[in-house]
Amino acid sequence: xxxxxxxxxxxxxxxxxxxxxxxxxxxxxxxxxxxxxxxxxxxxxxxxxxxxxxxxxxxxxxxxxxxxxxxxxxxxxxxxxxxxxxxxxxxxxxxxxxxxxxxxxxxxxxxxxxxxxxxxxxxxxxxxxxxxxxxxxxxxxxxxxxxxxxxxxxxxxxxxxxxxxxxxxxxxxxxxxxxxxxxxxxxxxxxxxxxxxxxxxxxxxxxxxxxxxxxxxxxxxxxxxxxxxxxxxxxxxxxxxxxxxxxxxxxxxxxxxxxxxxxxxxxxxxxxxx
Amino acid sequence: xxxxxxxxxxxxxxxxxxxxxxxxxxxxxxxxxxxxxxxxxxxxxxxxxxxxxxxxxxxxxxxxxxxxxxxxxxxxxxxxxxxxxxxxxxxxxxxxxxxxxxxxxxxxxxxxxxxxxxxxxxxxxxxxxxxxxxxxxxxxxxxxxxxxxxxxxxxxxxxxxxxxxxxxxxxxxxxxxxxxxxxxxxxxxxxxxxxxxxxxxxxxxxxxxxxxxxxxxxxxxxxxxxxxxxxxxxxxxxxxxxxxxxxxxxxxxxxxxxxxxxxxxxxxxxxxxxxxxxxxxxxxxxxxxxxxxxxxxxxxxxxxxxxxxxxxxxxxx
Numbered sequence: 001x002x003x004x005x006x007x008x009x010x011x012x013x014x015x016x017x018x019x020x021x022x023x024x025x026x027x028x029x030x031x032x033x034x035x036x037x038x039x040x041x042x043x044x045x046x047x048x049x050x051x052x053x054x055x056x057x058x059x060x061x062x063x064x065x066x067x068x069x070x071x072x073x074x075x076x077x078x079x080x081x082x083x084x085x086x087x088x089x090x091x092x093x094x095x096x097x098x099x100x101x102x103x104x105x106x107x108x109x110x111x112x113x114x115x116x117x118x119x120x121x122x123x124x125x126x127x128x129x130x131x132x133x134x135x136x137x138x139x140x141x142x143x144x145x146x147x148x149x150x151x152x153x154x155x156x157x158x159x160x161x162x163x164x165x166x167x168x169x170x171x172x173x174x175x176x177x178x179x180x181x182x183x184x185x186x187x188x189x190x191x192x193x194x195x196x197x198x199x200x201x202x203x204x205x206x207x208x209x210x211x212x213x214x215x216x217x218x219x220x221x222x223x224x225x226x227x228x229x230x231x232x233x234x235x236x237x238x239x240x241x242x243x244x245x246x247x248x249x250x251x252x253x254x255x256x257x258x259x260x261x262x263x264x265x266x267x268x269x270x271x272x273x274x
Numbered sequence: 275x276x277x278x279x280x281x282x283x284x285x286x287x288x289x290x291x292x293x294x295x296x297x298x299x300x301x302x303x304x305x306x307x308x309x310x311x312x313x314x315x316x317x318x319x320x321x322x323x324x325x326x327x328x329x330x331x332x333x334x335x336x337x338x339x340x341x342x343x344x345x346x347x348x349x350x351x352x353x354x355x356x357x358x359x360x361x362x363x364x365x366x367x368x369x370x371x372x373x374x375x376x377x378x379x380x381x382x383x384x385x386x387x388x389x390x391x392x393x394x395x396x397x398x399x400x401x402x403x404x405x406x407x408x409x410x411x412x413x414x415x416x417x418x419x420x421x422x423x424x425x426x427x428x429x430x431x432x433x434x435x436x437x438x439x440x441x442x443x444x445x446x447x448x449x450x451x452x453x454x455x456x457x458x459x460x461x462x463x464x465x466x467x468x469x470x471x472x473x474x475x476x477x478x479x480x481x482x483x484x485x486x487x488x489x490x491x492x493x494x495x496x497x498x499x500x501x502x503x504x505x506x507x508x509x510x511x512x513x514x515x516x517x518x519x520x521x522x523x524x525x526x527x528x529x530x531x532x533x534x535x536x537x538x539x540x541x542x543x544x545x546x547x548x549x550x551x552x553x554x555x556x557x558x559x560x561x562x563x564x565x566x567x568x569x570x571x572x573x574x575x576x577x578x579x580x581x582x583x584x585x586x587x588x589x590x591x
Contacts, residue, residue, distance in 0.1 A: 005375050008459050010468035016371040022364045023386055026436050030401035031393075033411060037404050076309050083306040087299050095307070097551050101314050103490075104543035104550075106497025108517035109536045112524055113317040116324065123320055124312070148313050180294060209394025212499030212517065216524065229396040233504060236400065241409060248397040255392040263385070 031252075038249040041242055049246035054222050055231060059250075062228040065139060066207035069146035073203045074196055076147070077154025084155070085162040099155050102148050111216025114145040118217075137219035142227065145213045150203030157199035161192055161269075194269030198262060205258040209251065318540060325537035328530050336531040342511040343535060346519035352427070353515060354495040357434040361491055362484065365442030370476075373450035384447070390439045398436050399504025402429060425507035430515065433501035438491045445487035446480055452561070453479045482557035489553065493546040497539060 006012050038046065049055075083089075084096055102110070118125040118135025128135055135141050165188065173183045211229040218225040226234075228251055235244035294302075326333055337343060371377075372384060390398070404410050406423040416423060423429045457479070461471045477484075499517040506513035510522055516535055523532035 005455065008462065009374050009455060010462075010471075011370060012375050012377075015367040016375070016377065019364060019368040019371050019383065022360075022367075023383070023439075026432070026439060027386065027389060030398075030405055030436070033405045034397070034401045076313075079302065080306045080309065083303050086294070087303055089303050095310060097547050098310060098314055100547055100550070101318070101543060104493045104497075104546040105318075106499065106517045106520075106539045106543070108497070108499045108520045109321065109539050109543075110317070112520055112532060112536050113320050115524075116529075117317060117320055123316060148317070151313060180298075205392055209392075209397070209500075211394065211396045211503070216521070229394050229500065232396050232400060236403070236504060241404065241407075244400055245404065248394075248400050251394050251397055255394065259388070259392040 034245060034248060034252070037242065037245045041246060045242070046246050049243040050250050054226070055228075055247060057223045058226050058228045058231045061139065061142075061224075061226065062208060065142045065146060065227070066204050066210075068143045069150055069207050070200050070204035072143070072147045073150045073154045074200050077151060077199060077203075078158060078192075078196065080151075081155045081158040081162055085159060099152055101152075102150075103152050107149065107210065107212030108216070110145060110148055111213035114141065114148065114213065115216045118144070136217060137225065139218075139225060141217040141219075142214055142225065145217050146207040146210060149210055149213060150206050153203040153206065154196065154199030157202065158192060158195045161195040165191060194265060198265045198269065201258055201262045201265060205255055205262070208258075209255060318544075321533060321537050321540045324529065324533040327533075332530055333534050333537075336528075336534040337538070340531060342514065343519055343523075343531065345511050346514045346516050346535070347538070349427075349430070349514065350496050350516040353430050353434050354492055356431050357438055357495045358488055358491050360431075360435050361438055361442050362488060364439065365446050365484070365487060366480075368443045369446035369450045369480075372447050374455055387440050387443050387447075390436050393436075395433075395437060395498065395500025395502075396504055398433050398501040402432055402436075402505055424505060425509065425513060427513075429505040430502055430513065433505045434495050434498055437498050437501050438494045441491035441494065442484065442487035445483050445490075449480050449483040449557075450476075482553055482560055486550065486553045486557060489546055489549050493543060496542060 041049070080099060084092065084099075115136055117123050118128065118141060120126070120129040122136070125135060133140070135144055169187055170183050173187050178186065209229060211227075211233070214227055215230060218227065218230070220226050220230050228247060232244045232247050232251075235241075235247065293299075337347075368383070368387060372380060403424055405412055406416060406429065407413050408417065408424075410424075413424075421428075423432070457475050458471050461475045462468075466474070496515075497517055498515075499521075502515055503518060503521075506515070506518060508514060508518055508522070510519075514522060516539055520532050520535045520539070523529075523535065
C-alpha cells in the first residue's frame with residue numbers, strides 16, 4: 001500500500017482534512033489554550049499556584065493512592081488473567097465478560113456503591129469496620145475504588161500475551177528438571193514483564209486523572225483525602241482560573257509522560273517478541 | 275496449523291507435567307472468583323438492592339415523577355447520541371485516511387487520536403471553560419452574540435465528544451488495515467463512484483467493528499462525570515446529566531433516588547457488555563470468513579486482479 005493509493009482510492013484530502021480539522025477544534029486548540037493560560041503566569045506565580053502545601057498534599061495523595069491501586073491491580077489482574085487463560089471452570093465466559101464491567105460502568109455509579117458498601121452499616125463495612133478497617137471516606141476508600149476502576153487494564157494487557165506463550169518452552173523447562181515455581185519465575189514471568197508494566201502504567205494513568213468515583217468515596221478533606229483533580233475543581237469554584245490551570249498543566253504533563261512511556265513500552269515489548 | 279499439530283503430538287505425560295496440581299488450580303480459581311465477587315459482583319448487586327429496597331412504587335416515583343431526574347435522563351439521551359454520531363463520522367474519516375494512505379505525520383495523527391484517553395476529565399472541562407467561559411478567550415464575544423456554550427448543552431456535547439473521541443477510530447483503524455483495499459479498488463475499477471464504493475463495500479466490511487466502537491463510545495458518553503461536572507455548572511433540571519444527578523441526589527441524602535438513577539446506568543453497562551460480547555463474536559466470524567475466502571481464492575489470483583485494476587485505472591486519463 002504505497003502512496004500510489006492516492007491515485008486509486010478517492011477521499012484522501014476529504015478524510016484527512018476533516019480528521020485534522022476535528023482534532024484541532026476539539027483537542028489541539030483547547031490544549032493550546034490551557035498551556036497558553038499557564039504560560040501567561042510568571043514562574044513565581046506558577047510555582048505559587050502549584051506548590052502550595054495543600055497542592056503538595058494533593059499530589060502526594062494522588063500519586064500514592066494511584067500507585068497502590070495500580071500495584072494491587074497488577075497482582076489481582078495477573079491472577080485473574082492466569083485463571084482465565086490456564087484453567088477451565090464453569091461460568092468462565094461470564095466471568096471473562098464481567099472483567100470489562102469497570103470500563104462500562106459510569107464512574108459515578110462506582111463511587112456511589114463503594115461509598116455505600118464500606119460504611120459501618122454497609123454490606124462489607126458491617127464486617128470490616130469492627131475490625132478497624134475503615135473503607136469509606138479514608139485513603140483506603142480511594143485505593144479501593146481506584147482498584148475497581150483500573151482492574152480491566154492489567155487483565156486485558158496480560159491475557160493476550162499469556163495466551164500466545166508457547167507450551168513448548170514450559171515443557172522444555174520441565175524436561176530440564178525445573179519445577180513449576182521455577183518455570184513460573186524464570187520462564188513465564190520474563191515474557192509477561194512488558195505486559196505487566198504496560199497494564200500497570202495504563203491503570204496508574206487512569207487512576208491519576210480519575211474524579212467521578214473518588215469524589216463520592218473520599219470525603220474530600222484538604223490535606224487528608226483531597227486528590228489533585230478535586231483541588232482543580234475547588235479552585236475553579238473559587239473562580240481562581242489561573243491556579244486551577246497551573247495545577248491542570250502539572251497533571252497534563254504527568255499524563256503525557258505516562259502516555260509516552262506506555263508507547264515506548266509497547267514498542268519495546270513488540271521488539272521483545274520478535 | 276503448525277503449532278497445534280505439534281502440541282497434539284506431544285506425549286500425554288509431558289502434557290500433564292505442565293499442568294498445575296488440582297489444589298493449586300482450584301485455590302487460584304477460588305481466589306480469582308472471590309476477588310471479582312467482592313470488587314465487581316457485590317457492588318452491582320448492591321446497586322439494584324438499594325434501588326429496589328423501597329419497593330417498585332418508590333423506584334418508579336423517584337425515576338419518573340421527579341422532574342429533575344426526568345430531565346437528566348432526557349439530557350443524557352440527547353448528549354450521548356450526538357457525541358457518538360460526531361465521533362463515528364470522525365472515526366470513519368480518520369480510519370480511511372490512516373489505514374488507506376501513507377502521508378507525512380501519519381504516526382503523529384494516530385497518537386493524537388489516543389490523547390483524550392490520557393487527559394483527566396476534570397482538565398478537559400477546564401480547557402473548554404478557558405476558551406468559552408466568561409473570562410475565556412471567546413467568552414466576551416459569545417456573550418455579545420447571545421451564544422451560551424459553558425453551563426449549557428453545547429458545552430456538554432463538546433466535552434463528551436472530546437472524552438469519547440478515540441473509541442470508534444481506534445476500533446476502525448486496525449480493522450480497515452486488516453480488511454485491505456482490494457475490494458474497494460475492484461469496485462472502483464468496475465465503475466463505482468466514491469460514495470457507492472463507501473456505502474456498498476467499505477461500510478459493510480467494517481460494520482461490526484464500527485458498532486463495537488459505537489457501543490463503547492456510547493457507554494462512556496452516557497457515564498462521563500468529571501468533564502461534564504466542570505463544564506455544566508451542575509444546575510439541576512437544566513444541565514444535570516444522569517451521572518451528575520446521581521451525585522446531586524447523593525449530596526441531598528436522597529439515597530433511594532440516587533440509587534434508582536444509578537441502577538438505570540448499571541443496567542446500561544450490563545447491556546453494553548452483552549452487546550459487546552455479541553459484536554465480538556460477529557466480527558470474529560466476519561474476519562474468519564474474510565480470511566477463508568482469501569485462502570480459497572488463491573492469493574496469486576487476487577494479486578493479479580488487483581494489478582490489473584491498477585493498471586487499467588492508471589491508464590485512464
